[in-house]
Amino acid sequence: MSSVRSLISSLFCVAVILFFGMAYPHHLHYQEQFQLFLFDSNYVWDVVKQTGGVADLLGRFCTQFFLFAWVGAVIIGLLLTAIQLLTSRFVGDGWLYGLSFVPSFLLWIFLLDEHALLGGVWAVMITLHAVWQIVRLPKGWQRYVAIVVLLPVLYWMVGPSWTGSHYYRYPNVAPMLLYAAWLSAIVIPLLAYVCRKWIKPSKGYVVSLCSFVLVAGVMGSIVWKNANFKAEKVMQYDFMASHQQWNRIIETANKEKPNNQIGVTVQNLALAMRGVLLDQMQNYNQNGIAGLLPDVQSDAVSPMPTAEAFYQLGMIYVAQRTVFEAQEAILDFQKSGRCYKRLAQTNLIIGSYEVARKYLMALQKTLFYREWANETLSLLGDEVAIAKHPEYGRLRKWAYKDNFFFSDHVTPEMLESLYSGCTDNSMAYQYLMAYYMLTGDRERYNNFISKNR
Amino acid sequence: MLPADEYEACVARLTTPDGKQQTYGSGVKVQIPEEEWHDMLQASKGKSLKVEVWGQKNGEWLSYNPFDIMVAEEPIDEYLSYRLIEPTYVAWTYMEIAQRHLTTFEETQIFNNEITMNDKEKGQCINCHSYQNYKTDNMLFHVRLSNSGTIIVNDGKVSRVNLKRDYTISGGVYPAWHPTEKLIAFSTNLTRQAFHTSNHNKIEVYDLASDMILYDVKTDSVSIVSNDSTLLEVYPTWSPDGKYLYYCKSVPLPEGMDSKDIRTTYPKIQYNLYRRSFDVATHNFGDEELVYDAASSDKSVTLPRISPDGRYLLFALGQYGCFHSRHHDADIVCIPMEQYTGTPLTAETASFVDMRLVNSDGYSDSYPSWSSNGHWMMVASRRGDGNYSRVYFAYFKDGKVGKAFLLPQEDPEHNIFLLKSYNRPEFMIEPVKISVDEFSKVFDK
Numbered sequence: 001m002s003s004v005r006s007l008i009s010s011l012f013c014v015a016v017i018l019f020f021g022m023a024y025p026h027h028l029h030y031q032e033q034f035q036l037f038l039f040d041s042n043y044v045w046d047v048v049k050q051t052g053g054v055a056d057l058l059g060r061f062c063t064q065f066f067l068f069a070w071v072g073a074v075i076i077g078l079l080l081t082a083i084q085l086l087t088s089r090f091v092g093d094g095w096l097y098g099l100s101f102v103p104s105f106l107l108w109i110f111l112l113d114e115h116a117l118l119g120g121v122w123a124v125m126i127t128l129h130a131v132w133q134i135v136r137l138p139k140g141w142q143r144y145v146a147i148v149v150l151l152p153v154l155y156w157m158v159g160p161s162w163t164g165s166h167y168y169r170y171p172n173v174a175p176m177l178l179y180a181a182w183l184s185a186i187v188i189p190l191l192a193y194v195c196r197k198w199i200k201p202s203k204g205y206v207v208s209l210c211s212f213v214l215v216a217g218v219m220g221s222i223v224w225k226n227a228n229f230k231a232e233k234v235m236q237y238d239f240m241a242s243h244q245q246w247n248r249i250i251e252t253a254n255k256e257k258p259n260n261q262i263g264v265t266v267q268n269l270a271l272a273m274r275g276v277l278l279d280q281m282q283n284y285n286q287n288g289i290a291g292l293l294p295d296v297q298s299d300a301v302s303p304m305p306t307a308e309a310f311y312q313l314g315m316i317y318v319a320q321r322t323v324f325e326a327q328e329a330i331l332d333f334q335k336s337g338r339c340y341k342r343l344a345q346t347n348l349i350i351g352s353y354e355v356a357r358k359y360l361m362a363l364q365k366t367l368f369y370r371e372w373a374n375e376t377l378s379l380l381g382d383e384v385a386i387a388k389h390p391e392y393g394r395l396r397k398w399a400y401k402d403n404f405f406f407s408d409h410v411t412p413e414m415l416e417s418l419y420s421g422c423t424d425n426s427m428a429y430q431y432l433m434a435y436y437m438l439t440g441d442r443e444r445y446n447n448f449i450s451k452n453r
Numbered sequence: 454m455l456p457a458d459e460y461e462a463c464v465a466r467l468t469t470p471d472g473k474q475q476t477y478g479s480g481v482k483v484q485i486p487e488e489e490w491h492d493m494l495q496a497s498k499g500k501s502l503k504v505e506v507w508g509q510k511n512g513e514w515l516s517y518n519p520f521d522i523m524v525a526e527e528p529i530d531e532y533l534s535y536r537l538i539e540p541t542y543v544a545w546t547y548m549e550i551a552q553r554h555l556t557t558f559e560e561t562q563i564f565n566n567e568i569t570m571n572d573k574e575k576g577q578c579i580n581c582h583s584y585q586n587y588k589t590d591n592m593l594f595h596v597r598l599s600n601s602g603t604i605i606v607n608d609g610k611v612s613r614v615n616l617k618r619d620y621t622i623s624g625g626v627y628p629a630w631h632p633t634e635k636l637i638a639f640s641t642n643l644t645r646q647a648f649h650t651s652n653h654n655k656i657e658v659y660d661l662a663s664d665m666i667l668y669d670v671k672t673d674s675v676s677i678v679s680n681d682s683t684l685l686e687v688y689p690t691w692s693p694d695g696k697y698l699y700y701c702k703s704v705p706l707p708e709g710m711d712s713k714d715i716r717t718t719y720p721k722i723q724y725n726l727y728r729r730s731f732d733v734a735t736h737n738f739g740d741e742e743l744v745y746d747a748a749s750s751d752k753s754v755t756l757p758r759i760s761p762d763g764r765y766l767l768f769a770l771g772q773y774g775c776f777h778s779r780h781h782d783a784d785i786v787c788i789p790m791e792q793y794t795g796t797p798l799t800a801e802t803a804s805f806v807d808m809r810l811v812n813s814d815g816y817s818d819s820y821p822s823w824s825s826n827g828h829w830m831m832v833a834s835r836r837g838d839g840n841y842s843r844v845y846f847a848y849f850k851d852g853k854v855g856k857a858f859l860l861p862q863e864d865p866e867h868n869i870f871l872l873k874s875y876n877r878p879e880f881m882i883e884p885v886k887i888s889v890d891e892f893s894k895v896f897d898k
Contacts, residue, residue, distance in 0.1 A: 042870075172573055298544055317650050321542050328544040331573070335872075347840075352653065354838030361869060377458070405647040405657065405716045414650075 017077035025069030026235035032066035054157035056166035059119025090189030098211030105219035106181035120167030123158035264291035314398030320346035454865035527828035569896035572599040585630035635670035638689035658776035723753040750800035
């Protein structure tokens with residue numbers, strides 16, 4: 001029987017991994033870019049000193065691996081399976097066995113929300129584990145002592161889960177699904193205990209299997225229904241832009257033309273990076289100027305692809321401001337590896353080496369940005385190396401020569417100034433022409449062509 | 454601390470005037486236990502501490518030139534408060550007003566923008582903490598946007614007031630407590646920001662309009678001090694005896710420019726320093742006197758502060774505008790007040806205190822202030838990296854200034870990794886005794 005249970009748990013684990021690895025990978029990338037886990041005692045202490053800090057820290061630690069979606073998927077799969085296995089210890093076999101999957105399924109649904117944080121899952125698991133350890137103790141004073149000792153420790157490690165302060169990105173939003181999962185992890189063992197009189201544990205695996213199939217069928221369909229594949233697509237475009245996967249962006253857009261602002265912005269950026277924006281933009285969905293260089297909004301997500309376009313155009317100060325503001329808009333006050341990286345790059349390009357060093361030294365304390373930070377640190381102040389660098393050298397050359405004030409709305413004059421500062425700036429040229437084409441401004445289009453012929 | 458990517462280790466030997474020596478060093482850092490440091494300071498008061506530093510590079514020990522730390526006899530004020538904020542543009546997340554005990558490394562929070570923020574969409578900004586005569590029983594700070602108001606502590610009692618009146622252009626902004634009376638002078642400002650496309654200053658903060666008001670704490674009344682709609686008045690500060698109100702006022706723009714968009718005319722907006730006498734009994738102000746004419750030498754004065762003995766004037770001087778904390782050319786200027794006899798001082802007529810040991814080259818130095826005994830100057834400077842402002846102190850005696858030094862931290866890496874700016878550093882002779890929770894009680898939850 002135990003091997004059948006192991007097989008079912010393994011199946012569940014594989015299903016979770018496949019789901020997050022194949023159908024939801026960019027949600028994991030999204031999560032990773034809104035935090036910055038530092039291997040630094042001050043950072044760790046700042047997190048763990050809060051109530052619920054241990055669960056929060058474990059969640060943050062695991063989330064850094066979400067940079068690689070399959071690793072993230074395995075972490076989630078193992079966590080949800082561990083919670084199921086812990087719950088099943090209370091539930092036993094038979095008709096109630098399927099209920100041992102309910103907390104894990106609820107957490108799965110919780111994690112479909114891009115603002116749900118992994119610390120919440122850790123909080124449920126630590127709580128279940130603590131309860132299991134107490135239950136295993138013999139009845140009597142030892143158990144009471146353990147409860148008295150464990151309760152405050154548990155409160156520090158995983159509380160206050162009811163406020164959801166460490167478990168959901170919006171600090172003032174109550175994560176009801178997490179509460180439901182947490183509650184189910186308590187109610188289901190109690191239910192199993194109460195029902196033991198009437199529902200005897202079955203020795204056969206068929207009953208357990210049937211109960212699993214029933215729960216998996218119902219809750220699996222809820223998972224699928226609640227999955228936000230539209231958001232996944234948007235996040236995919238954002239991810240591809242941040243990793244400068246220009247060919248993959250065009251291939252993806254060719255399969256299914258994006259019709260959301262981020263998708264269109266990224267698609268146009270990729271076309272321009274490949275030098276075919278003016279030739280091919282009519283073959284794709286457009287959204288006027290808003291699909292080329294949208295006005296920067298005051299949130300953490302939508303400005304990032306626009307900031308990528310600003311950066312690739314050579315509007316370095318503008319890109320820096322946009323990324324800085326996006327990072328400031330992260331609702332739970334966390335920092336972002338992606339933003340730090342770009343802030344270091346923009347400061348390097350404009351020659352603010354000491355500011356770049358600050359960001360790079362912070363990134364040196366991370367697992368996955370360390371190597372890049374070390375490489376980039378060696379560039380600071382090395383004018384020759386920067387000039388030769390394929391990206392920084394080009395962008396430094398393309399950057400604005402004349403200073404003027406930037407408003408939140410990109411104007412053709414801004415693009416024209418960029419191009420006139422360096423006529424090698426093919427991106428500025430393409431964006432300026434595209435701007436005129438999208439606004440139907442034939443006169444200025446023709447004037448510019450004749451002026452620069 | 455020596456750079457970790459260049460050195461393997463660092464050792465420092467400190468010698469007190471009585472000949473006692475102590476050697477410190479752990480990795481590339483030198484951290485001196487607080488108690489031992491205090492003993493060394495005590496033994497060196499009025500004299501100097503000798504410091505010798507060695508760094509290990511590629512296995513070889515290299516010695517630096519020894520230097521002396523002069524230990525002043527006059528103490529610095531016990532406390533310092535500042536706002537810690539990312540050097541942001543428009544958006545911001547967490548910010549706090551904190552106080553630091555200057556003879557230890559203890560930092561505690563006065564207030565933060567999270568505890569009473571009842572509208573996350575709006576956000577909350579806290580700013581402009583200010584004290585009456587370096588004491589904290591009469592103090593204030595502003596809370597903007599969500600749950601907004603000015604928090605005023607009057608003899609230890611906290612209240613939240615709205616300083617906006619029908620006849621003012623805004624609520625109170627930059628404050629100055631009268632040294633003896635329950636009166637606060639504020640500027641009122643319609644402030645805007647613009648962002649450079651290719652300039653290390655990054656942000657330009659400017660006023661579309663700014664006036665000055667006087668707030669009477671006892672009667673909750675606001676009276677206009679000046680409201681010239683064509684010029685901009687800002688940064689009020691009182692003389693230590695409370696008989697004069699100093700402030701900065703813009704000069705008229707050159708002909709033909711006054712009707713243009715301020716974003717194109719900003720490099721021409723310059724401020725001079727003025728003062729008006731004040732009658733404590735009647736609350737009446739006298740006529741305006743021009744104290745320092747900066748515009749005549751193509752400069753702009755901001756943030757004036759008079760020394761506690763009334764003998765010296767500090768201000769931040771830059772080429773244009775009112776927001777020198779973002780101007781790389783901004784420096785601190787100190788002028789003996791005895792030079793002012795009613796005739797406006799200028800760069801040509803005034804002789805300045807030599808401030809080369811205080812100012813940085815090419816980085817913003819702004820927000821100057823005096824300690825309560827007048828022997829310490831404090832400035833906020835971006836000299837470390839051009840972006841993140843830090844607090845620097847300099848000793849001052851008989852018109853001579855010592856070398857400015859950075860606010861010490863327990864861990865020297867603190868200043869590298871702290872991605873916050875120290876904003877509006879203010880000396881206090883005692884801590885703010887009201888807790889964050891107590892402050893939060895005057896807000897709607």
